[in-house]
Amino acid sequence: xxxxxxxxxxxxxxxxxxxxxxxxxxxxxxxxxxxxxxxxxxxxxxxxxxxxxxxxxxxxxxxxxxxxxxxxxxxxxxxxxxxxxxxxxxxxxxxxxxxxxxxxxxxxxxxxxxxxxxxxxxxxxxxxxxxxxxxxxxxxxxxxxxxxxxxxxxxxxxxxxxxxxxxxxxxxxxxxxxxxxxxxxxxxxxxxxxxxxxxxxxxxxxxxxxxxxxxxxxxxxxxxxxxxxxxxxxxxxxxxxxxxxxxxxxxxxxxxxxxxxx
Amino acid sequence: xxxxxxxxxxxxxxxxxxxxxxxxxxxxxxxxxxxxxxxxxxxxxxxxxxxxxxxxxxxxxxxxxxxxxxxxxxxxxxxxxxxxxxxxxxxxxxxxxxxxxxxxxxxxxxxxxxxxxxxxxxxxxxxxxxxxxxxxxxxxxxxxxxxxxxxxxxxxxxxxxxxxxxxxxxxxxxxxxxxxxxxxxxxxxxxxxxxxxxxxxxxxxxxxxxxxxxxxxxxxxxxxxxxxxxxxxxxxxxxxxxxxxxxxxxxxxxxxxxxxxxxxxxxxxxxxxxxxxxxxxxxxxxxxxxxxxxxxxxxxxxx
Numbered sequence: 338x339x340x341x342x343x344x345x346x347x348x349x350x351x352x353x354x355x356x357x358x359x360x361x362x363x364x365x366x367x368x369x370x371x372x373x374x375x376x377x378x379x380x381x382x383x384x385x386x387x388x389x390x391x392x393x394x395x396x397x398x399x400x401x402x403x404x405x406x407x408x409x410x411x412x413x414x415x416x417x418x419x420x421x422x423x424x425x426x427x428x429x430x431x432x433x434x435x436x437x438x439x440x441x442x443x444x445x446x447x448x449x450x451x452x453x454x455x456x457x458x459x460x461x462x463x464x465x466x467x468x469x470x471x472x473x474x475x476x477x478x479x480x481x482x483x484x485x486x487x488x489x490x491x492x493x494x495x496x497x498x499x500x501x502x503x504x505x506x507x508x509x510x511x512x513x514x515x516x517x518x519x520x521x522x523x524x525x526x527x528x529x530x531x532x533x534x535x536x537x538x539x540x541x542x543x544x545x546x547x548x549x550x551x552x553x554x555x556x557x558x559x560x561x562x563x564x565x566x567x568x569x570x571x572x573x574x575x576x577x578x579x580x581x582x583x584x585x586x587x588x589x590x591x592x593x594x595x596x597x598x599x
Numbered sequence: 600x601x602x603x604x605x606x607x608x609x610x611x612x613x614x615x616x617x618x619x620x621x622x623x624x625x626x627x628x629x630x631x632x633x634x635x636x637x638x639x640x641x642x643x644x645x646x647x648x649x650x651x652x653x654x655x656x657x658x659x660x661x662x663x664x665x666x667x668x669x670x671x672x673x674x675x676x677x678x679x680x681x682x683x684x685x686x687x688x689x690x691x692x693x694x695x696x697x698x699x700x701x702x703x704x705x706x707x708x709x710x711x712x713x714x715x716x717x718x719x720x721x722x723x724x725x726x727x728x729x730x731x732x733x734x735x736x737x738x739x740x741x742x743x744x745x746x747x748x749x750x751x752x753x754x755x756x757x758x759x760x761x762x763x764x765x766x767x768x769x770x771x772x773x774x775x776x777x778x779x780x781x782x783x784x785x786x787x788x789x790x791x792x793x794x795x796x797x798x799x800x801x802x803x804x805x806x807x808x809x810x811x812x813x814x815x816x817x818x819x820x821x822x823x824x825x826x827x828x829x830x831x832x833x834x835x836x837x838x839x840x841x842x843x844x845x846x847x848x849x850x851x852x853x854x855x856x857x858x859x860x861x862x863x864x865x866x867x868x869x870x871x872x873x874x875x876x877x878x879x880x881x882x883x884x885x886x887x888x889x890x891x892x893x894x895x896x897x898x899x900x901x902x
Contacts, residue, residue: 354701361698362689434685440651441679442702442750443671598652599612 342598343591347447355439355452356459359425363460375467378413382406382468385533397535399564406477407560408532410468410487411494415552417464418495419523421457422502423515429453430506436597446598450590454503458495465491472563479565486562490575494555497578500585501551507592526552531560551581602627602754602785603648608657610643610809617643618654619809627753630776630786632796634892635806636901641789642682644806645758648787649679662754675703678747682758684739686731692718692742693727696749703750713749720775721745737768744775755779757788761795773798793889807896817888824891826850826862830869833858834879844872855898862886 363370386402396404429435436449469487471477478484505518529543530536530552536544547553554574561568568574601624610618618640625631633641646652648659650670659666664673686695693714700710718724721741726734734742740760747755760776761769776786776799790796796803797817804814813820821827830849832840837859845852848869849861863869866883873881 351704354698354704357701358687358698361694362687365689433688434681434683435687437681438685438687438699439702441649441674441681442699443674443704444702445671 342594343587346451346587346590347445348451349448351444351448352451352455355444355449356456358435359452359456360459371463371467375413375464378409378416378464378468379471382409382471402475403477403564404535404560405533406468406472407563408556410465410472410491410559410563411530411552411555412527412532413468414461414465414491414494415498415523415526415555418457418461418498419502419518421460422453422499422506423509423518424512426453426457426503426506427509427512427515430593430597431509440597446594447590450503450586450593454496454499454586457499457502458492461495461499462488462492465494478563483562483565483567487559490555490558490562493575493578493582497551497555497582497585500582500589502585503589504585504592507589507596526550529553531556551578554578600627601625603659603661603787605648605659606657608644608647608659609655610640610647610652611655617809618647621657621806621809621811623648623804623811625785625787627785628780628783629801630780630788630799632800632803633787633789633806634791634793634796634803634888635789636791636896638901639806639896640809641806642758643809645756645787645789649674649677649756675750676753678750678752678755680743680747680755680757680760682762684743686739686742686746688731691728691730692723692734695731695742696746699746700749705750710749713751717745717748720748720778722771737764737771740764740768740772741775744772748779752784754785754787757786759790760788761790761792769795793887793892797888805892805895812895813891820891821886821888825886825894826864827886828863828866829884829886829890830861830863830866830873831858831882831884832861832873832879833881836876836878840876840879848872853893853898860890862890 382402382405386405390401390405393401395401436446439449440446466488469484469491473481473484502518505515509515529539529547530550531547532552536547536553539547554577558568558571558574603623603625605621605623608618608621609616621644633644635641647654648661648666650659650661650667650673653667661673662676666673687698690698696714696717697707697710700713701707715724718727721744723738723742723745726738731739744760761772764772773795780786788799800817802814802816803820804811805820806812813824815823835857837857841852841854841859845859845861849863851862853860861869870883873879
């Protein structure tokens with residue numbers, strides 16, 4: 338009899354105690370975590386925005402720092418969700434055996450992973466919100482009301498990149514393995530998806546690749562919102578983020594079942 | 600009515616049949632021990648019984664629920680002490696209990712009301728607000744047991760509960776397990792400490808290569824499988840002595856390094872002979888479960 342590890346996830350509210358566990362740990366370690374998560378992207382945004390920006394005329398019709406702001410919200414959110422599911426997730430799964438302890442209670446692996454997923458999105462919401470706060474304070478937006486749409490989008494991005502990252506956690510033998518993901522997936526996305534410069538500056542082949550990457554979809558939603566426009570094809574971009582996150586989560590759950598419950 | 604039954608349980612990994620046809624029936628209120636050398640299939644059997652993994656063949660029923668189909672809801676009434684402590688290192692003793700109780704769907708107030716009793720039971724009241732890193736191995740083990748009791752389970756699984764503990768801590772752990780039995784709880788434990796099994800278990804099964812090779816109460820197993828007393832003989836001249844007298848004085852003997860284990864029902868002639876020997880030391884004792892275990896599973900290392 339061959340076990341099937343890939344039935345659809347069973348979603349229930351049982352993930353909430355798992356989420357609360359992560360939240361309680363986070364609350365205890367919040368200050369170094371906030372510094373690490375937020376200071377870095379903020380410094381990049383301010384340093385590059387003013388430093389490089391002063392050398393450039395406007396980019397896409399706005400000052401460089403205003404252009405960069407949207408990219409920073411998105412990649413900071415992506416990094417936060419990715420780090421959480423990769424490093425912290427792996428530590429809970431493999432090193433501390435937290436998942437194993439939870440599975441001995443009346444919980445399914447679906448609940449555990451769902452808790453990780455939603456938690457990663459919650460934590461990245463915080464990262465994205467911190468950048469948004471700076472954007473508000475510095476007035477790097479056109480319409481305040483439109484920027485409010487960025488908040489749910491940041492959570493959606495957290496689900497997208499959290500779901501993708503969980504796949505890596507599911508198959509990783511050690512922390513070192515995550516380097517591949519950063520080198521082959523995350524860093525190329527940062528460079529190809531329009532964080533630092535418009536995608537239109539890239540050769541057409543790279544533009545074609547870029548169009549398929551989730552970070553591109555995220556930026557195409559957030560940048561117009563910060564520049565006071567309603568994004569074009571918003572439904573399509575939202576769907577793309579949902580698809581990356583959802584497929585990622587589904588795959589990750591199957592792979593983790595195969596890893597832990599065989 | 601057994602509280603837990605398993606019929607024809609099988610689980611194969613690649614070529615290796617780790618569980619090769621196990622039948623069990625565990626009665627309410629008893630302490631049942633699963634004994635076996637490393638790799639005998641104890642932990643896999645436990646994971647199957649808990650419904651964490653699906654068997655390749657066989658049926659399990661725990662607390663009237665089919666496993667693994669209804670495993671999640673059956674585990675509402677089950678406590679588990681895993682082999683390795685997996686407490687949350689970032690939490691205090693109290694927080695560990697609180698967070699774990701939530702996984703059972705208990706409300707914070709219910710858990711908070713239960714924590715003092717559990718802390719007292721596990722003698723950790725004075726450490727309620729200590730971080731886990733600050734606890735000794737024995738304290739962590741006690742907290743892991745307390746955590747397994749957060750839902751007031753009817754059935755408690757313990758996977759090698761005293762491995763790595765010092766003698767004091769082991770004796771304390773045994774006292775607590777007896778108290779749980781006195782409260783009417785059912786305990787299933789795996790161990791490779793024979794004295795532990797002999798002290799605690801009403802019944803036990805010896806597992807080897809995924810099969811149960813003997814089952815019964817500790818006394819029954821000793822009476823069934825082995826002569827009543829053992830004389831262990833050590834020394835350089837053991838070999839010569841064995842060739843000369845061994846056959847006549849021992850009903851059965853086993854050689855392990857420089858020791859000879861001589862099994863017999865009437866040890867008197869043997870002891871008389873040994874008193875006249877020089878250069879050898881000997882120890883006369885009643886046969887115990889370890890002798891049964893070694894007879895049934897052999898003396899070869901399993902790693």
